[in-house]
Amino acid sequence: MVSTVYAITLVVMALIAAVFCFVLVNSKKVEADYSTVTKKWYGIRGKWFFFLLTLGVIITYLSLSPFPIPDQKKGYQENEYQVVKVDSYQWYWTMTPNTVEAGKPVTFLVTSGDVNHGFGIYDENLELLGQTQAMPGYTNKLIHTFDKPGKYKILCLEYCGVAHHAMITELTVK
Structure with a gap:
């Protein structure tokens, strides 16, 4: 494109x-x-x-038209989705849990403990699959369904300080 x-x-x-x-x-x-x-x-x-x-x-x-943001308004039953709590800090992520199942919707509840961060999920080719903002005092919700198992990178999309480039973690999809 x-x-x-x-x-x-x-x-x-x-x-x-x-x-x-x-x-x-x-x-x-x-x-x-x-x-x-x-x-x-x-x-x-x-x-x-x-x-x-x-x-x-x-x-x-x-x-x-091929904008990579899934439907955030779609309602799921309680047992249909997985919840991952994400906290961001200068210059690291904490995710609980950090392993999810493929084919089942995942709700990421994203917040920040210090400054604004950009929460971006990338596949093995470093293509952006979904993103939201991590802000202090506010929880954003991102829903994404992973089609295949593997390791997905979580990168910060907003400059947050000196070690911004090192703000990387992985999410395992089984």
Whole structure:
């Protein structure tokens, strides 16, 4: 998806550069009937605006549709989900328990004991699966169902001080 958006961005930038060059080259020519040229380019400018607006809406929709946040409003029965309590501190995580079952929804109750932290769950390819904010005095809830067993990394997503880069732990999914 990222490469598609990158390619579209390059094409649009090339089109803008081409229009700029065209205007620059033709600006030196003197036209006797300026009103005809003005009317023509106002029409092109209006069409260009709607093209860019449509392209922007399409790119926004395509880039946000696979957003990796599961449904947080879905209701589960008490026995259907697992609860993991997560506390964050400068510069470590505590999780109770740190092992969960695959295929069963997990509710992460995330809070902080000191400053704001970003709680991010990553798979073995370091792709973000879900995230929420860890804030002092407040508990955020993140629901995620792990499809396959393995080791998942928990990283801090918000700069929290000198050792932020070392704020990593693992969650085992069986």
